[in-house]
Amino acid sequence: MASAEIEKIRHSLSHVMAYAVKELYPTTTFGIGPAIENGFYYDIDFGKTTISDADFPKIEAKMREIIKKKLPVERVEWTLEKAKSWAKKQQQKYKLELLNDLEKKGEIKDKVSFYKIGDFYDLCKGPHVDNTATLNTFKLTKVAGAYWKGDEKRVQMTRLYGVGFETKKELDEYLERQEQAKLRDHRKLGKELDLFHYSKLIGSGLPLFSPRGAILRDKLNELSQSYRLKNGYQKVWIPHIANLETYRVSGHLEKFPELLHFVSQESGDELALKPVNCPHHTQIFASMPRSYKDLPVKYLDTTTVYRDEKKGELGGLSRVRAITQDDSHIFCTDAQVEQVFGELIEVAKEMYELLNMKLSLRLSFKDDGDGYIGDEKLWAKAQNSIEAMAQKFKMDYKIGIGEAAMYGPKMDFMAIDALDREWQVATVQLDYALPERFGLEYVAADGAKQRPVMVHCALLGSIERFMGIFIEHTAGWFPLWCAPEQVRILTVNDNVADYAQRVAEVLGGVVLNEPIKHNELRFSVDNSSESLGKKIKRATEMRIPIVLIVGAKDEAAGEVSVRLRSEEQKVKLTKLAEFVEKGRFFKKNYVL
Numbered sequence: 001m002a003s004a005e006i007e008k009i010r011h012s013l014s015h016v017m018a019y020a021v022k023e024l025y026p027t028t029t030f031g032i033g034p035a036i037e038n039g040f041y042y043d044i045d046f047g048k049t050t051i052s053d054a055d056f057p058k059i060e061a062k063m064r065e066i067i068k069k070k071l072p073v074e075r076v077e078w079t080l081e082k083a084k085s086w087a088k089k090q091q092q093k094y095k096l097e098l099l100n101d102l103e104k105k106g107e108i109k110d111k112v113s114f115y116k117i118g119d120f121y122d123l124c125k126g127p128h129v130d131n132t133a134t135l136n137t138f139k140l141t142k143v144a145g146a147y148w149k150g151d152e153k154r155v156q157m158t159r160l161y162g163v164g165f166e167t168k169k170e171l172d173e174y175l176e177r178q179e180q181a182k183l184r185d186h187r188k189l190g191k192e193l194d195l196f197h198y199s200k201l202i203g204s205g206l207p208l209f210s211p212r213g214a215i216l217r218d219k220l221n222e223l224s225q226s227y228r229l230k231n232g233y234q235k236v237w238i239p240h241i242a243n244l245e246t247y248r249v250s251g252h253l254e255k256f257p258e259l260l261h262f263v264s265q266e267s268g269d270e271l272a273l274k275p276v277n278c279p280h281h282t283q284i285f286a287s288m289p290r291s292y293k294d295l296p297v298k299y300l301d302t303t304t305v306y307r308d309e310k311k312g313e314l315g316g317l318s319r320v321r322a323i324t325q326d327d328s329h330i331f332c333t334d335a336q337v338e339q340v341f342g343e344l345i346e347v348a349k350e351m352y353e354l355l356n357m358k359l360s361l362r363l364s365f366k367d368d369g370d371g372y373i374g375d376e377k378l379w380a381k382a383q384n385s386i387e388a389m390a391q392k393f394k395m396d397y398k399i400g401i402g403e404a405a406m407y408g409p410k411m412d413f414m415a416i417d418a419l420d421r422e423w424q425v426a427t428v429q430l431d432y433a434l435p436e437r438f439g440l441e442y443v444a445a446d447g448a449k450q451r452p453v454m455v456h457c458a459l460l461g462s463i464e465r466f467m468g469i470f471i472e473h474t475a476g477w478f479p480l481w482c483a484p485e486q487v488r489i490l491t492v493n494d495n496v497a498d499y500a501q502r503v504a505e506v507l508g509g510v511v512l513n514e515p516i517k518h519n520e521l522r523f524s525v526d527n528s529s530e531s532l533g534k535k536i537k538r539a540t541e542m543r544i545p546i547v548l549i550v551g552a553k554d555e556a557a558g559e560v561s562v563r564l565r566s567e568e569q570k571v572k573l574t575k576l577a578e579f580v581e582k583g584r585f586f587k588k589n590y591v592l
Contacts, residue, residue: 004127006166010035012073012128013063013138013164014042019120020062021160025049030122031094031148031157038174039138039163043146045094051158056140059160063138070133071118075126077111086121094148095123137171138164141178152310177419184419186471187316193476193542195467195484196317205314205321207464212484215522217324217463219482220470221302222516223354224326224459227347233300233328238280240304244270249437250279251373255406259307273306278407278431278456281329282438285452290442295452296332296340302463303327317468324463330455331440340455341389341411341428348413348426351459354515357415357473361395362424363387364403364410373407374433382430383409405456407433417473425466429456476543477565481512487523487580488544489560490535492551499555500525503548503573510577521580536563546580 014033021028021044031043044051078086080103087096102108115124117132129135139162146159165171182188190196195213202208209217225235241263247253252275253260263271274280281299290297304324313319330340352359365383366372372379386409390397404410408431415425431454434440441449460466470478480486487507491500504525512519526535532549539547549561559572562579571579 006164007035008127008129009135009166010040010164011124011126012132013135013162014040015073015115015117015120015122015124015128016063016066016132016135017059017140017160017162018042018044018122019066019117020059022120023062023066024059029092029094032098033122038165039141039161041159041161043148043157043159045155045157051143051160053140053143060138060140064136066118067132067135069118070131072131073128074116075128076114076116076121078114079110080108080112083112083114083123087123098123135164137166137168138162139171139175180419181421181472184472184475185316186318186468189471189476190316190468193471193484195471203321204311205309205319207317207320207322213467215484216467216478216482219516219519220460220466221326221463222519223351223482225300225302226516227351227459228298228300228328231298231343231347232296233298236281236284236299236301238274238277238284238301238303240274240306241271242274242280244272246279247272247275250276250434251406251437252276252279255371255373259309261306261308275305275307277301277303277305277325277327278329278434278454279438281327282434282440282454285331286438286440290331290452292333292442292444292450295442296330296336297452298328298330300328317464317471320462320464322464325458326460326463328457328459330457331435331442331452332455333442333450334453337385337430337453337455338389338392341386341430342393344428344455344457344459345389345393345395345411348428348459352413352415352425355415355470355473357417357425359395360414360416360422361390361397362400362403362412362414363390363397364400364405364412366404366409367402369402371406372404373437375436378432379409382432386411386430405429405431407431408456415469417469418475419472423469425461425469426459427457427461431456477545478543480545481515481519483522483543483545485522485524485542485544487521487546487548488539488542489523489525489548489550490532490539491525491527492532492549494527494529496550496552496555497527500527500550503550503560503576506573506576507580510580512581548576 011034014035018030018033025046027047029045033040033042080099083099084096087099099112113125114121115126115128140160141163142161144159145156147156148154163174165174193212194210195216196207196209198207244253247260259275261273263273284299285297302324304322306322309319309321332340349359363386366379390411408429410427410429412424413426415423417423435451435454440452442452444450489500489503491497507521507523510521512521536547547563549563554560559570560576562569562571
């Protein structure tokens with residue numbers, strides 16, 4: 001978490017940037033300019049002027065000119081009447097709208113605060129640094145579009161982003177990580193490694209996975225499923241549409257109607273593509289009488305949900321409209337909740353250790369908004385239970401207010417990738433609301449009917465989103481068990497084609513059983529007429545974990561030359577299967 005001082009530095013830099021923009025483009029109007037993680041941004045209406053990163057040097061130069069003047073950053077307070085008069089005179093319509101909003105919400109008492117740098121005034125509650133002299137370490141980073149107040153029906157403004165730090169060393173380290181991030185960008189690597197593609201004809205947010213990408217998806221899903229199957233989960237299958245009444249009962253139609261894709265039916269039935277899987281799973285549970293002896297009932301289902309995400313928010317695999325979830329739902333008694341959570345915590349820790357990602361927890365609780373369903377007392381009970389379990393299992397955690405699911409609080413697992421970026425991945429959610437809304441019951445030991453507790457869990461979350469994270473985490477150098485192509489055989493010339501086939505026959509009998517079982521080896525033979533150097537280059541570009549080179553000397557010696565990322569060695573053909581099956585290729589080394 002950023003310190004209070006760096007927050008002030010970044011917030012002040014957003015004002016200096018706005019001041020510089022106003023100097024360079026006098027007719028601009030301003031929205032909001034907060035501090036954010038690592039930096040700041042400002043939403044600006046440039047009118048007919050188009051801004052790109054080519055304009056950054058000019059804006060940065062003006063910012064440094066302002067900073068060198070060592071101007072005080074002064075807080076001033078005006079009456080609402082004076083503040084509105086200023087906004088009108090300066091033709092700052094967005095600031096006037098913000099002032100009117102504050103007035104309507106009753107958030108303005110006697111005065112409203114502004115901050116002054118030189119002759120530049122900006123509506124702001126602060127805090128800020130005392131003087132521009134401390135604002136030397138910054139860089140503008142990108143331009144994006146942003147609808148005013150996030151409303152796609154309003155004007156699209158230009159959002160200028162920048163980063164700011166206390167020292168040049170911190171800035172340099174950040175910029176180096178950003179360069180690494182560009183090299184690892186999953187959108188770039190997804191295309192280069194032939195993993196997934198988009199088609200304008202199919203539509204935005206609907207990725208198409210090639211054979212190589214489908215293998216990676218399948219292996220990641222098999223890993224996730226393997227952990228749960230060994231803990232007694234059972235596979236189920238559900239359709240991709242449901243009667244709209246399903247989502248009236250669940251509350252999704254009321255709380256999140258914008259996410260639903262409606263399906264037209266001549267029969268008169270009201271149908272929608274499913275945005276979630278939990279209502280379907282409740283009906284499998286409700287399909288027969290249940291006894292306390294049957295509980296916990298654990299369902300496992302990897303399936304796709306569909307959400308009508310805004311087009312401007314879609315990007316790569318990070319946010320899509322067809323979301324495949326490695327979803328689980330557990331129906332249990334109150335007394336079994338701790339055991340269920342404990343199992344899932346241990347599974348998540350073990351799985352992400354294998355994936356070489358450190359985990360922490362965010363306990364996602366509700367805020368005072370109206371986007372939730374269920375009784376307040378049950379919410380309090382659920383939130384207390386989740387925090388107690390985090391403490392019991394000795395997990396580091398922080399609390400995220402307003403991050404809860406509609407129906408209950410969550411234990412969100414936050415993973416740190418190879419570039420020290422934090423991502424929300426697995427989630428376990430405690431739910432008392434949906435069993436109540438769907439009237440779920442089981443017969444207790446005393447013969448009375450009781451409500452089960454529902455636990456929602458996804459270890460990968462959105463498989464598409466996790467693939468994007470994993471591609472960047474590994475830089476496309478996937479561990480052997482999930483690499484789309486694990487081994488490639490390269491021939492030095494045509495004279496060893498028969499020997500290459502013998503090598504292929506050996507590999508054809510190799511089946512990996514760690515960390516997932518029955519994983520038949522995926523390999524190819526490059527017997528093209530191109531030079532060996534070009535073959536090696538192509539295999540390296542495709543991030544093939546093991547490259548086997550066979551030439552006349554290798555054939556004569558009954559061996560192959562094994563080329564790994566960091567070394568080369570000779571292996572006897574008779575030992576090749578064992579070398580691959582029991583080698584050290586499960587070690588995790590994802591450095592570029």
